[in-house]
Amino acid sequence: MLKFFTKFDYLLKETFLGLRRGGWMNWAAVSTVTVLLFLFGMSLQTSWQLEKLLNQFGSQLEVSVYLEPSARVETIEPFVTKMPEVAGIQTITKEQAWTKLVKELGISNIDSATQQLGDNPLVDELKVKAQNSSVVPILATQLAKLQGVDTVQYVDEALKRIAQLHQGLNWVSFAITIILTLTAIAVTSTTIRLIVIARRREIEIMQLVGATSAWIYLPFVLQGIVFGILGGAIAWGFISCLQQFLSRWLVNQPEFIQFLTNGLQLNVLQTLLLPIILLSFGAVVGLLGSVFAVRRFARS
DSSP: OHHHHHHHHHHHHHHHHHHHHHTHHHHHHHHHHHHHHHHHHHHHHHHHHHHHHHHHHHHHOEEEEEEOTTOOHHHHHHHHHTOTTEEEEEEEOHHHHHHHHHHHTTOSOHHHHHHHHSSOOOOOEEEEEESSGGGHHHHHHHHHTSTTEEEEEOOOHHHHHHHHHHHHHHHHHHHHHHHHHHHHHHHHHHHHHHHHHHTHHHHHHHHHTTOOHHHHHHHHHHHHHHHHHHHHHHHHHHHHHHHHHHHHHHTTSOHHHHHHHHHTOOOHHHHHHHHHHHHHHHHHHHHHHHHHHHHHHHHO
16 A cells, blocks of 8 residues: 555656646647637537527427318327327317407407308317427328328428527537647647656656656656646636626526526536536547657657
């Protein structure tokens, strides 16, 4: 146990020494990783929010099912209820629809208006809510096949626009993340390589006394991981500050914007998962950059 703590203490001291000798190059590596993780975190958060908006919009999107004049909602409703894509059903009989229409037109005598037209011209209607946005087209197709259904209508243009925006954002975020990841790895690798060169004489002495390459270069790998974790922590701090600023700014905005923004809040799991992802991603970027840096020296 004592031997383990001695080795651990040595690694910590060597890692701290390397960080202190890195100077401004350390900040170059950390700032690059910070920019990468900040943009990655914002794009990931926005992707989650758009997906939530897409699901909310889809679940609240009503598919209007108009029956044939001879059909009644009592015969169709049991079949619709059994569909797994259905989240809720609202039935509107033609009598209810006619009463509502006559009142909206300002006619006080409903019976007289019905007699003038000869009969109630409306049909029974079902308003069906989908479980999520992706099943709306499938649900509409299944409803249209039911016996007694005349017309199925739903507005999907806004849904398609949000889905396209979500998909486009994912591709743009992926491309930017790849470019910035490679940049962060390159900067981290260059920083670690310069630190190794600055301590070249010490490394040669350690090699002469029999130290293995893994033991010599492990502190440099740890330095790269520290760069990544620091970048992730700073990026998370920036994201948190930006969220607080937006929350305060939205207080004075119209109620509709406040309602829409509140609906896009991340859930508890996503709130806890985001910093973990940023720190882990940063650690991986730092690890890769440091490994690439010391690999050439370890072989020589």
